[in-house]
Amino acid sequence: MEKQSETDGTHHTATTGYILLGLQEHPSPETALFMLCLGIYCMTLLGNLLLVGPIVLDPRLHSPMYFLLSNLSRIDICGTSSSMPLMLVNFLEAQKAISFLSGALRMYLTLALGARVIALAVMAYDWYVAICQPLRYSELVSGAVCTRMAALGWGTHFASSLLQSILVWHLPFCGHDVINHFFCEILAVLKLACGDISLNALTLMEATAVLSLTPFLLICLSYIFTLVAILRVPSAAGQHKAFSTCSAHLTVVLVVYGAISFLYLKPKAKDPSMDKSITLFYGAVAPSLSTLIYSLRNMEVRATVTALLGGDLFSRKMSYFHCCPPSLAITAG
Numbered sequence: 001m002e003k004q005s006e007t008d009g010t011h012h013t014a015t016t017g018y019i020l021l022g023l024q025e026h027p028s029p030e031t032a033l034f035m036l037c038l039g040i041y042c043m044t045l046l047g048n049l050l051l052v053g054p055i056v057l058d059p060r061l062h063s064p065m066y067f068l069l070s071n072l073s074r075i076d077i078c079g080t081s082s083s084m085p086l087m088l089v090n091f092l093e094a095q096k097a098i099s100f101l102s103g104a105l106r107m108y109l110t111l112a113l114g115a116r117v118i119a120l121a122v123m124a125y126d127w128y129v130a131i132c133q134p135l136r137y138s139e140l141v142s143g144a145v146c147t148r149m150a151a152l153g154w155g156t157h158f159a160s161s162l163l164q165s166i167l168v169w170h171l172p173f174c175g176h177d178v179i180n181h182f183f184c185e186i187l188a189v190l191k192l193a194c195g196d197i198s199l200n201a202l203t204l205m206e207a208t209a210v211l212s213l214t215p216f217l218l219i220c221l222s223y224i225f226t227l228v229a230i231l232r233v234p235s236a237a238g239q240h241k242a243f244s245t246c247s248a249h250l251t252v253v254l255v256v257y258g259a260i261s262f263l264y265l266k267p268k269a270k271d272p273s274m275d276k277s278i279t280l281f282y283g284a285v286a287p288s289l290s291t292l293i294y295s296l297r298n299m300e301v302r303a304t305v306t307a308l309l310g311g312d313l314f315s316r317k318m319s320y321f322h323c324c325p326p327s328l329a330i331t332a333g
Contacts, residue, residue, distance in 0.1 A: 018103050020096040021180045022087075022276075034091035040284045041084045047291030048073040064141045068126055071150045072119045076287035079113035082106055083283050087182045103184035104169055110283070111161035111186060114211065117260070118153030120253055121215035121222075122146070127249065128222035131242065132229045160207045167203060171195050185279055187263070212260055219253055252290045259286060 022030065055061045055070045083106055090096040098106075129140045168186060174194035181188035186204065190197050223246065230242040259282035263275065 017097055017099045017177065018184065019178045020090055020098055020182060021178060022090050022096050022182050030091045034088060037084065037091070037280070037284055038088055040288050041080060041088065044080050044284070044288040044291055045077060047288065048077045051291065052077075064143060064146045065126055065130070067143065067146050068119065068123050068150070071146075071153075072116065072123065072290065075113055075116050075119055076290060078109070079116065080283060080287050082109035082113060083183050087280075090182065098184065103179075103189075104165060107168070107184040107186055107189065108161050108165045110183070111164055112154075112158045114161075114260075115153040115157040116256060117212050117215045118156070119150070120249075120256065121218050122149045122153065124219040124222040124226075124249065124253075125149075127246070128226050131226050156211060160211055164200075164204060164207065167200050168193075171197065171200070181276055182279065185275075187275065208260070212257070216253075216257055223250065248293045252286075252293055255286050255289055256282070 051073045052070045055066045086098065086102075086106065126141050126146075129137050133140060164186060168189055171190075171193040172195045173192050176192040176194065179185075179188050179192065190200055193200075226246060230239055230246065233239045233242065259278050262278045263282065
């Protein structure tokens with residue numbers, strides 16, 4: 001899995017593939033972990049599909065809030081699918097090998113799909129406008145605004161991921177091809193480099209600060225204003241309902257940012273087993289948790305799923321379009 005290369009008279013050994021250690025130091029729980037992760041992965045896929053499907057099919061859910069929910073679900077589907085299938089296969093394999101191209105692609109996608117944090121920030125903004133600026137909601141959170149914000153989240157993270165990946169794969173690895181992780185996670189790959197990684201560490205820290213901490217600060221700011229507005233609601237029932245929704249959103253935010261902080265913002269001395277556990281939690285548990293919170297707790301989504309399973313959604317959809325022109329149905333909800 002190695003080949004010799006020569007650049008400016010200096011010999012390096014380029015790696016064409018990698019060996020993934022996974023939980024090789026603790027092999028006994030891998031079968032149990034396979035069953036657990038398979039269940040979580042299936043639940044994540046099913047839950048997000050049950051969220052995206054009704055939003056696409058039911059015209060009543062064609063509103064900015066549900067567009068943002070479906071955007072987060074798409075990110076979760078792509079994010080978990082970029083790493084989980086390989087991890088599941090490797091749990092059952094004695095020799096956990098991966099090609100260079102496959103490893104590079106999975107690293108790129110895993111980094112790019114950190115767009116989840118910007119999606120959460122946009123959802124917090126939507127919640128803030130709905131509570132604090134309800135009369136200007138259609139102006140401040142229009143379909144075009146939501147589309148641009150979603151595109152901004154995807155675009156910035158894909159561009160940052162491309163930069164990080166280029167910087168990593170231009171490093172000399174001197175034939176080191178054993179990665180102490182489930183997949184080609186960027187921090188685990190950087191440990192194999194035999195060159196100077198200070199630029200990589202600096203750009204990774206800057207990207208984490210700009211693309212993760214900035215949205216987090218915006219989320220905190222929006223929720224401060226939102227909570228102040230909720231406390232002014234005279235109805236106790238209204239306050240309880242708003243606090244319930246707000247706490248659900250904050251739970252997802254804390255889970256996602258807690259994992260990011262442990263992975264990329266903690267001190268340099270790290271336990272590889274802890275890193276792998278946190279990565280697994282961020283890549284598998286966090287998306288399933290957001291699915292449970294955003295889909296199963298939403299009465300309109302549950303009603304649409306029930307109608308879909310009952311087979312009367314399509315007839316209801318046709319009657320809706322019959323009484324509401326398509327141009328109006330897009331913004332209805």
